[in-house]
Amino acid sequence: MMQTAPLDAVMRSLADPTRRAVFERIARAEETTVAELTRDSGVTQSAISQHLRSLKEAGLVIDRAQGRNVYYRVEQKGLAPLIDWMSHYGAFWSDRFTELRSLLKEMDP
Template structure:
């Protein structure tokens, strides 16, 4: 298994729809070989590999060689940063929607 140090921003890594789809596919199985991932996209193996490299640089994907085949798996722990960021704004919007609701009720009275 290769060591994947986070050298790319997680937000940058998930910004692309292809990479988000790769994360989804990897979340559905313990491990997936590159050739199985490649058939899921209208692009070649090299393009899929480039997307996987970006995900690896963000620490979201781990890989290992099995013979001549490379298998990939999801490392979801870096997604915690995104979850925390979204949770902050979720609280922000909940508070603002509550305030808006109160203001609308006051105007109706």
């Protein structure tokens, strides 16, 4: 059985559209600061910081302090619970389509 706590945290974190957009911006930038994420986002620095905290708690981003700046980047293994969950259901549907294909062949005169 799959552990649901990490999966729940990832799904809950990415369910918010603004947070998902922040995650996508970090992924595109490879590494970025709160100030860079706030620029041209239409979201306050405080809100960006809250979204980053949620992404970090879910294991989706990691940070690195350098002087007065904190740099954020995507955690390579952060999406693993979601990928594992999706691959489980991918196999489920693949099996169902194979069964359907066999059934349709049997029904074909």
